[in-house]
Amino acid sequence: MFFQKIFTKPQTGANRGRIRPQTTEQREITADIEANLQFLIKEIGEPADLVIHRFEKDGPVAALMYLDSLADGSLLGSHISRPINEFLMKNGGGLDLKNTERLLTTAKIYNYRDFSAVIASVLSGQAVLFLQQQKTALGVAFPGFPRRAVKEPSTEKVTRGSREGFTDVLTDNLGMIRRWIKDPNLAVTKLAIGERTQTEINLLYLKDVANSDVVKELKTRLAKIEIDGIIDSGYLSELIADQKLTFFPLVQDTERPDKVAAAVLEGRVAILVDKSPFALIVPVTSDEFYQTPADFGYNYWVGSFLRFIRALGTFIAVTLPGLYLAMISVNPELLPPGLVGVVSSARVQVPFPAVFEVLLTMVVFEIFREAIIRAPGNISLIFGIAGGALIGFCGIQAALVSAVTVIVVVITSLASFATANTGKEQAWRLVRFFVFFAAACFGVLGFVLAGLTVLTHMNSLKSFGVSYLEPWAPPQSLDMADSFFRIPWWAHSRRPSSYRPQQTDRTGHKDLTGLKDLTGKDEPTDQDDLTGQDDLTGKNNLPGQEGEDPG
Amino acid sequence: MLPEKTGIGSGLLFMFVLSSLFGFGIMFAPQVAAESIGGNGYWGVVVAFLFSLPVIAAVVGLGKRFPGKSIIAYLPQVYGKGFGKIFGLIFLLFLLISGVLFLRDITGIFASFFLFRSPLWAIVSIILLAAAYPAYLGIEVISRQASFLFTAVYLIITIILLMSLQHFQPDHIRPVLAGNPFIVASGGVRLFYCYFPMAMLFMVYQYYTEPEKGWKIINRAGLVFFVYLFLFVIETIGVYGAKGVLRYSFPVLELTRKTTIPYVLQTFGLYFSFVWLSQIYITLAGLLYTTAQGCAEWFGILNYKRFVLLLLPVILFLALSIPGAIDLHGFIKAFQTIGIWVIAVFPLITWAVAWLFQRGEQNGP
Numbered sequence: 001m002f003f004q005k006i007f008t009k010p011q012t013g014a015n016r017g018r019i020r021p022q023t024t025e026q027r028e029i030t031a032d033i034e035a036n037l038q039f040l041i042k043e044i045g046e047p048a049d050l051v052i053h054r055f056e057k058d059g060p061v062a063a064l065m066y067l068d069s070l071a072d073g074s075l076l077g078s079h080i081s082r083p084i085n086e087f088l089m090k091n092g093g094g095l096d097l098k099n100t101e102r103l104l105t106t107a108k109i110y111n112y113r114d115f116s117a118v119i120a121s122v123l124s125g126q127a128v129l130f131l132q133q134q135k136t137a138l139g140v141a142f143p144g145f146p147r148r149a150v151k152e153p154s155t156e157k158v159t160r161g162s163r164e165g166f167t168d169v170l171t172d173n174l175g176m177i178r179r180w181i182k183d184p185n186l187a188v189t190k191l192a193i194g195e196r197t198q199t200e201i202n203l204l205y206l207k208d209v210a211n212s213d214v215v216k217e218l219k220t221r222l223a224k225i226e227i228d229g230i231i232d233s234g235y236l237s238e239l240i241a242d243q244k245l246t247f248f249p250l251v252q253d254t255e256r257p258d259k260v261a262a263a264v265l266e267g268r269v270a271i272l273v274d275k276s277p278f279a280l281i282v283p284v285t286s287d288e289f290y291q292t293p294a295d296f297g298y299n300y301w302v303g304s305f306l307r308f309i310r311a312l313g314t315f316i317a318v319t320l321p322g323l324y325l326a327m328i329s330v331n332p333e334l335l336p337p338g339l340v341g342v343v344s345s346a347r348v349q350v351p352f353p354a355v356f357e358v359l360l361t362m363v364v365f366e367i368f369r370e371a372i373i374r375a376p377g378n379i380s381l382i383f384g385i386a387g388g389a390l391i392g393f394c395g396i397q398a399a400l401v402s403a404v405t406v407i408v409v410v411i412t413s414l415a416s417f418a419t420a421n422t423g424k425e426q427a428w429r430l431v432r433f434f435v436f437f438a439a440a441c442f443g444v445l446g447f448v449l450a451g452l453t454v455l456t457h458m459n460s461l462k463s464f465g466v467s468y469l470e471p472w473a474p475p476q477s478l479d480m481a482d483s484f485f486r487i488p489w490w491a492h493s494r495r496p497s498s499y500r501p502q503q504t505d506r507t508g509h510k511d512l513t514g515l516k517d518l519t520g521k522d523e524p525t526d527q528d529d530l531t532g533q534d535d536l537t538g539k540n541n542l543p544g545q546e547g548e549d550p551g
Numbered sequence: 552m553l554p555e556k557t558g559i560g561s562g563l564l565f566m567f568v569l570s571s572l573f574g575f576g577i578m579f580a581p582q583v584a585a586e587s588i589g590g591n592g593y594w595g596v597v598v599a600f601l602f603s604l605p606v607i608a609a610v611v612g613l614g615k616r617f618p619g620k621s622i623i624a625y626l627p628q629v630y631g632k633g634f635g636k637i638f639g640l641i642f643l644l645f646l647l648i649s650g651v652l653f654l655r656d657i658t659g660i661f662a663s664f665f666l667f668r669s670p671l672w673a674i675v676s677i678i679l680l681a682a683a684y685p686a687y688l689g690i691e692v693i694s695r696q697a698s699f700l701f702t703a704v705y706l707i708i709t710i711i712l713l714m715s716l717q718h719f720q721p722d723h724i725r726p727v728l729a730g731n732p733f734i735v736a737s738g739g740v741r742l743f744y745c746y747f748p749m750a751m752l753f754m755v756y757q758y759y760t761e762p763e764k765g766w767k768i769i770n771r772a773g774l775v776f777f778v779y780l781f782l783f784v785i786e787t788i789g790v791y792g793a794k795g796v797l798r799y800s801f802p803v804l805e806l807t808r809k810t811t812i813p814y815v816l817q818t819f820g821l822y823f824s825f826v827w828l829s830q831i832y833i834t835l836a837g838l839l840y841t842t843a844q845g846c847a848e849w850f851g852i853l854n855y856k857r858f859v860l861l862l863l864p865v866i867l868f869l870a871l872s873i874p875g876a877i878d879l880h881g882f883i884k885a886f887q888t889i890g891i892w893v894i895a896v897f898p899l900i901t902w903a904v905a906w907l908f909q910r911g912e913q914n915g916p
């Protein structure tokens with residue numbers, strides 16, 4: 001734990017206060033506009049995108065201040081400048097706080113009395129209006145910064161399910177979740193983390209479902225964070241993880257709002273970070289990384305099969321190179337004689353030992369993979385063809401690698417994408433090399449022992465007190481079945497017990513006696529669907545819909 | 552960090568007991584059964600299971616009488632400080648020697664079947680180092696490991712057991728009821744060595760969160776192990792015959808090597824080795840952990856983790872000190888006899904003394 005100490009403890013003598021910006025002292029706004037503006041200019045300098053619009057009528061009346069890069073100038077013109085100018089033309093003055101609030105055609109107006117709040121609001125994109133003889137400034141938000149459109153998430157595509165992915169704007173992302181969950185119990189807690197970035201963080205959870213200990217622990221861990229800036233949610237996931245020295249993700253990240261909504265309904269807590277399209281979810285177990293919304297879109301038989309394929313793909317991706325190497329270089333006696341012949345004849349001209357040959361091929365594939373991600377669209381195609389031709393054809397022809405090795409590495413690379421989460425997949429990449437080297441040294445014995453060691457490590461991990469390998473360890477029989485198969489909704493009555501939700505029941509059957517069904521008939525007939533499945537969608541729960549004739 | 556929901560709950564205890572018994576006992580049991588009883592060796596398994604019941608009763612009874620304490624902690628309470636410490640030391644030595652002999656014994660398999668050219672010290676070292684990792688992390692991680700592997704391991708083992716029937720010859724196990732009861736009983740006593748990992752329970756029962764279910768859970772694990780042990784012994788003898796079993800050093804592995812799925816899989820040996828290795832990993836980690844934990848308690852030092860590291864060179868040295876297979880089998884035979892006194896007789900006496908002299912909590916059984 002020597003390294004842990006080095007990495008986690010702050011160095012002695014380091015001035016922790018140095019990460020904080022030199023913030024504005026707590027100073028109140030004065031009644032003099034010019035004095036206020038001068039003070040602000042002194043504090044934030046005169047950045048190129050700072051706009052100060054002065055309203056005058058026989059002297060200064062008001063001043064609007066905003067950053068052109070963050071606020072929408074045309075909207076500010078039509079909703080703030082024009083009403084104020086019209087008022088001044090008509091009345092010739094008399095612009096006080098009450099009048100101004102009525103004039104501004106915006107839904108929300110913030111009142112500020114001290115400069116630190118004004119500076120924070122201007123830097124976050126608000127426009128601030130100072131009024132002569134008023135010690136209160138008004139803040140309005142007309143965001144004018146560029147927004148990315150809602151698109152299908154590139155890292156978590158599904159063939160069946162929602163096509164929405166998170167954007168980089170927190171409010172948009174929050175809105176997407178709210179469209180899924182229309183429950184007054186959905187708590188949204190706002191925090192700001194990062195001494196300099198003041199990055200806005202939202203915690204989302206169902207007050208009556210999420211485990212209160214987890215919520216409390218999460219808030220404590222977030223409150224303890226002292227950092228100059230949060231640029232991406234990845235920063236937070238590292239800072240709040242239970243175990244620092246692991247390569248396995250202990251916080252789930254996703255670009256999909258439907259995944260977040262499903263997690264919140266399970267009783268977990270979601271963390272949205274402004275300017276990051278990846279939401280975080282805690283706690284998480286290892287099984288979550290193999291589930292996708294498509295599992296629930298298809299029939300449960302298909303969903304179960306997909307889960308099995310993902311698990312199998314991951315297993316192959318992690319073990320195949322190690323097992324192949326163990327078999328061909330240390331324990332060939334374990335292979336069937338026919339297969340030994342095939343492998344050895346393919347390798348007969350290869351001048352390298354098996355370990356070097358397989359490692360070389362794996363490393364080249366890893367380099368190709370990294371290069372293709374960053375290459376422009378058209379070039380990545382060329383990379384693919386060139387890579388395939390180079391290794392698959394030329395490499396074998398030149399007898400630098402054997403055909404069987406190329407097949408093994410290609411299958412491994414393809415199978416690695418079966419994991420439904422990139423973070424987890426990256427962790428398995430490292431494990432693959434560990435298992436590979438263990439197998440290279442001690443054959444099958446090393447291969448198995450390396451696998452067991454990785455499993456032991458995973459068993460020692462926890463995510464907010466929940467064992468990483470739950471429901472397998474400790475065993476939770478019902479959840480265990482659900483992690484391997486996709487249990488159909490009609491048999492899935494409880495939330496996962498691994499997350500210890502306050503409310504465990506998830507599905508039920510509504511008593512339809514005395515209710516008119518949606519066709520407007522007084523009594524449901526035998527032909528009507530009385531399974532209650534419509535109720536589960538919440539349709540009958542909508543206010544005013546009960547007994548209404550849809551026509 | 553939030554407290555663990557289950558701790559070592561019933562599920563984890565069950566998995567730990569089952570895995571450690573399986574890892575320790577399954578491989579050589581057919582040989583011991585065939586050697587001491589003959590073709591009816593499987594009856595010895597039944598006798599050994601019956602012998603295990605009083606041990607489980609002692610584990611649970613002493614656990615109730617001394618809650619939150621291991622045998623090392625409550626022995627001085629039962630026998631007085633001097634004798635208690637001496638008996639505790641003997642118990643610790645037993646755990647240590649169990650680990651050493653077990654490690655050396657299984658190393659032979661890997662040296663014979665998988666790593667012919669590797670030196671013995673290298674094989675012993677990597678197995679020991681790998682097992683030291685979970686031992687260092689503690690009993691919770693060890694039992695979770697057992698739990699995680701449970702489904703896959705026992706599914707494969709059950710398939711192997713079923714497929715092994717293809718070479719089964721009923722004549723090898725007949726006549727079923729012809730064995731001499733005294734020979735069967737003495738063979739059962741020898742086979743009781745399979746239950747030696749229950750010694751670890753005297754150390755870890757203090758962490759069990761649902762002690763009121765202890766008897767039921769440990770018994771259930773013992774019963775499941777008994778079923779597998781019985782089936783492996785009966786199948787190995789059924790396939791090779793009692794005399795045939797004695798030809799092999801690792802009879803169960805030979806059984807699985809012979810088991811095939813025609814046209815699909817030419818041997819199950821490799822898969823059995825994988826799953827069995829996972830179980831011995833848990834057994835060895837458990838033995839190492841309990842020995843380290845016992846040492847820490849005996850010396851009055853709280854941190855067992857240091858003892859895990861300290862014990863590594865000691866175990867390595869002792870394991871490599873055994874000159875050869877013949878000496879090893881001599882040691883194991885002696886150990887099987889001594890173990891009965893340490894695992895079965897001594898805890899029962901301790902339980903009786905505690906009850907007689909009203910040691911521990913008075914509401915204990």
